[in-house]
Amino acid sequence: MLDSTPKEIIERKSGGVINPAKTCQPLGAMYAALGIHKCLPHSHGSQGCCSYHRSHLTRHFKEPVMASTSSFTEGASVFGGGANLKTSIKNVFSIYNPDVMAIHTTCLSETIGDDLPSTINSAEVPEDKVVIYASTPSYQGSHITGFSNMTKGMVDCLAKATTETKKEQANIIPGFVNPGDMREIKRIVNLMNVNFTMFPDTSGVLDTPMTGQYVMYPKGGTKVEDIADAGNSKLTLALGQYASEDAAKLLERKCDVNYTALKTPIGIKATDQLVMALRQNFTEEIPYELEEERGQLVDIMTDTHHQFHGKKVAIFGDPDVVIGLTEFLLSLGMKPVHILTGTPTSTLGGIGGFFEKEINHLLEPAGIEAQVKAGGDLFELHQWIKNEPVDLIIGNTYGKYIAKAEDIPLVRVGFPILDRSVQTYLPVVGYKGAMRLIEMITNTLLDREDRDSKDEDFELVM
């Protein structure tokens, strides 16, 4: 397995990637757009892009992922894709009848410089329908940038400040997390008794129940009028700097809605911060139910600490999730020694976040020195692990090849998870999500210990 990866690290200067830990913007844009109620994402580019993104998202969610494409040919690539886009808009509304069409670009349409707003303006859009758009060139940033840009597109095209005073309501931008996570965040905000709009919201879209009927536009997703009304909220909470902050910033600029950027609420500290932000801004008491959950989590953390304390971990994945995981592992007394994201730190696409700085800021008080990299790849992560072995890898499915090559257990967290099921329904965020993470981590470590222990050391109680 991965026999050609040498232990010796040679600096690669080409800027090329071997075994990526990121993919391109349009996938994230498609995922974000699916979080709008009755929305059909549209990929303005070659058919292959749309096909790849749909396939990949479907493999992760195991749910229908619907999207249309401008089906560029060589002619469109030379003369511009305007005509293809106009035909697409007409056909999409007459055949698939969504309420919203969310168009994102691709490297092809960006390279030829297609002008989306003017094409959309001159297209036939039925009166009660909406077209929104985002520029998502695949040659900048990553799928997280694309998620951020499409969320920004929602603000840009839909949000409006229409009331004189801001309403006592919050906007929650959840970032690139699973529907199960979005549901959990909503549950927490509801428990806090705060009115809110979450956008995008893929719960009820990418975790729909089996009913024997296929519904092209399921019940979930944020309604257009709610995104519009986000301009009247008094506060936006952007969860995850990379995926969410830019949209919050734009909303502040456009509609004067203050925002606070928080970490993706993975682990006890980040969840505490979310709950505290809600408490402070909306003067709400913390309900006993939440305090009880938190207490249960701390109880589990302390009672099981001998099962994970001091274990060395390699973490990789999307920046917001990796930052959250790193903080939580430190809260558990674990040692994250290799921390890598494929998403680059600074991109012309402009999403914020200083991954390395932020991670080092977390590591410092714990006195842990780690290899930390933004814009890295899994070839490099593997080499790090060869040079400094770990007890556990936490990351997406692609980590299984390194895990097998080095015989290290893997806990699957993040996107994409292509070889396991159910995870998209269950949270890793909030206090409940933290409990689930501990369960996954300890089960994995203890299964390994059971597998490797001699008969005389095999324990009934652990």
Added chain:
Amino acid sequence: MALDEKNLEAMLDQYPAKVKRNRKKHILITNSKEEQIIEANTRTIPGIITNRGCAYAGCKGVVLGPLKDIVHITHGPIGCGYYSWLTRRNKAKTEEPGKNFLTYCVSTDMQESDIVFGGEKKLSKVIDETVSIFKPNAITINATCPVGLIGDDIQAVAKEAEKKHGITIMAFSCEGYKGVSQSAGHHIANNGLMDQIIGDGELEEGPKGKYCINILGEYNIGGDSWEIERIMKKIGYHIQAVMSGDGSYEELKNAHVADLNLVMCHRSINYIAEMLDKKYGTPWLKVNFIGVQSTINTLRNMALYFGDQKLIDKTEEVISSELAKIEPQLESYKKICAGKTAFCFVGGSRGHHYQALYQDLGIETTLAGYEFAHRDDYEGRDIISEIKGDADSRNIPDLEVTPDDKRFRLKISPERLEKLKEQIPLSNYKGMIPEMKDGRVVVDDLNHFETEEFIKALNPDIFSSGIKDKYIVQKMGIPSKQLHNYDYSGPYAGFNGAVNFAKDLSMSFESPTWNFIIPPWRETPLLEGSIEEGEA
């Protein structure tokens, strides 16, 4: 409910007029009494939710990607390389440690500055690094959309790098916008392999006394070609090269020595088959190893081609022993499957091939079609001369080959060839439609709207297609079988494959999970009571 012209028309009436006019030509109800024409390999209408992919997917993803001892570099932004990395289940194993690169995805990860200033230098550096890290037998460079637009000369970069590193480095201009589907990419890949690898080896002939064959258009999904090879070896064939499942540069360069080329997926590889015929005088045989009866037919056709009684006898012996082994296993599955109906919509050959396997199990295919086929895959090669090229097909160059001065050798006499052509599909393919019963639906480039409509109209027991429509159909309570990747199972080819397929299919039908769709409260009233007679 069956489908007739009238309700097909009513279904299509829901489309805007222009879309209807276009789509009508891609759909037909089979009728052997008429000469039927289907439109194929034309543009998908923008806005239509199609299953189709692009030229890059056909070139790097399908044909080149499985070649294991080659590092395939994607020149472009990160997405294309990432999506085509390990997702297709083309399995490979190697005896030589460090010569299987399928678990690696190498991409130039083009950034905005590369788009603006050109990516050639970056590509050269990535090639240098690839050679020094992997020491591969060869390298392919696969272009994505922006490459052609910004004018990167990848052919020149490849040539330069080849000189520098002394290994074969091939550039494929398979930008995603070329052609109308993956099919363009197959053609581009075929041309490149023919031009730069096949015939590059030293061998002048295959091993003595062996029937030397190549298997073309077999990608070893779920281990299919290993099952095919198992049967072949049992009979006594020597397999020179498989294109391209579990294939390698090392085998491929000597592919010219084969006495016969077997063509499994006609769509993706017929170009090479034709060129090998012209250049080396090697005929090709259309084969189908999907299904018990079609595997038997294929083995008999092969034996007939070589015409050696010993081989014919050995073939029959192997068929008997294989049947004796699998028939008892198939029996219980056949009971579960019999009388059911299926939709079979796959890429370029499986839409046809799997109908045979369904038939073995007593399942009737009521709708079939291809994602990216041409008219000849439906109607047979006889109509090729009628196909007019268009702007999209003309931008894929045809590779002109001529008989090789030294290596061209007729494998069988022209007289025998002509005689054999009457008996077996030698250098010919009759297409899908002639093998379907009348009154069945054939759809080219089936889209989402039509998928829903045809399911409503024909109510199949099993839907077989790919990942994008799988869960749509399962939401309707109908099991869906992925025939692109076999739902992570397989092999499905050959004799053992038929058993695997029958088992998996039976599992889909028999799974108790389907029984829970309707919650009990939907079928039980909240209040139970009775009305006494006379009271109302």
